[in-house]
Amino acid sequence: MKLFNKNILAFSALSLAVMSCFPEQEVSEIDSPDDGAVVTITPAADYSSVDEGDTLWFDLSTDKLFDQSIDFGVVFQASSESDASDVELINPTFSAFTYTTRVGVLVLSDHNPEGAETLAFNLDASEDYGYNFQLAPSSESESVSSTVRDYDYGIVWGAEFCDQGVDIDIYLVNLAQTVGVYDGATSACPVEGGSMKSLADDTYYIVADFYASDIPVGGEGVSIPFNVLVGNNNGENHMVLESSFNSNDAGNDNRVVGFLEISGDGTAYTVYDAEGEEIGSGSL
Template sequence: MKNIINKIGVFALACLAFTSCESEDDNTGDSLINYSPATVTLSSSSPTMFDESAIDADDASTFQIEVTATLSAAQPTDAVIDLIQSGGSASSSDFEAHTITIPAGSTTGSATVDILQTGDIEGSETLQITGESRANFNVSPFTFSATIDNDYINDHLDLVLSWDGSAVNDDVTISSFCEMDYDLVLLAEDFSPLAYIAGTASCPEEDYISGLADGTYYIASDLYSNPYSGLGYTDVIPVTISYSQEHFDVSGSFSSSEESQQNLSSPDSGAVGGFGEGLGAVVIKLVVTNGYEYTLTNFY
């Protein structure tokens, strides 16, 4: 009997020892496999000189650095490479860098770095671009160097003339003042008319001025046509001129004051001819310096 028990005990210990060894073997598996990440090679044949003032939004491809990424063999996962600035004097507002993705199963991909118009006076700038992997890929050494010359200086002063509103007179309602026709005019320092800035039938009127010689000017609203002038309405027309200059800290608005308010009975002017009927609900003094620096103040 004791021999039988001893044999059972030895057998049990042997099974336990065998099971223990088998568990250790199960944990070895892939941990013994050496993994070497694939290498991505970057290249570009894009131009290295960019004229910022010549950038055309309709032909943006002319002002891009295109970078191509290549793998020697397709991989089972996407290779994602961020294009980043590695040096140079350009700031983050001078360009927009994108990301290259080489899809799983492919060997190439590409993306661009877009050169932007900033409107800042910066002089000649340099830009160096390299690539940085997001995942388990190596990126071969790569630097693309570019120069951005000829600053783009925005001399467009954008203007919006608005006057919409509504009124009721003897239960007759005007739902919109846009049936009236206001225009925006440019006057010389002596108040003589120079040109229409915005002279259409649009409501609001929107346009811009540019290319003015240094000096003093005036911008004025002109009530060109008023179909309500003889109908007895006395409601005030809310005339406002808003202005802005992209890339510069220049923006604001001027509205008609008590001294200059026009109402629905105001006569129209029919044409620009000085401060006559219809002209001048809002008048802005404009001083131009260096061809693109604008200072605007309320004339009243």
């Protein structure tokens, strides 16, 4: 028993000697999320009402430099009628080792006449899962709710004819017939025409052209109704004319369905029917 106790004492002494050879290890502190960079986002203007084609600019600043770049993005709110197909980001990356940047959200012009719609989103870095740990929880997430106005023109016809190769184009020609705008010369159904905001001051014929159809020619033919629409700044659609083509006339029929006047250095427009009667106007 004494020999056993002596062995225990000897082993304990050896253990203490070995442990005394290593320095004491300090436990590192855990970084608090509050120690991250605080990013402030400031809209460059009032964006409560915007037009298709406008860019919403935001100035971003940070109180601490990042060691890795951070991507900012758009997160749509439940109230938004617009979605990712309606916007495009410009310069969305906040580069490392910089204090400021400017991010743009371009509202795309779809050249499809439609009513005003709500664009509601947050601009933040929540989608950048790899690097947003650098940001403090107190960083701002800028909320925007805009009414997007539309100034497009286009043409629609009965949807049942879209599957039968019906191709009705729309184009604009000025009264002197020296300028033609053929944005709407496509096979789409409905036809996405163009934006009035891109037009020079002038008065234009609005022409509908029955370009093609897969409906067999014969007999009395089939009546194909169509509407020419011009969007306005009130979020409504001006119906320029309701008319129809006969399916037997594909490739051989076009007509003036109305007139579009652009004035005031591109700041105003007036729509007339084929008889020259005013049916609507607005500002651009």
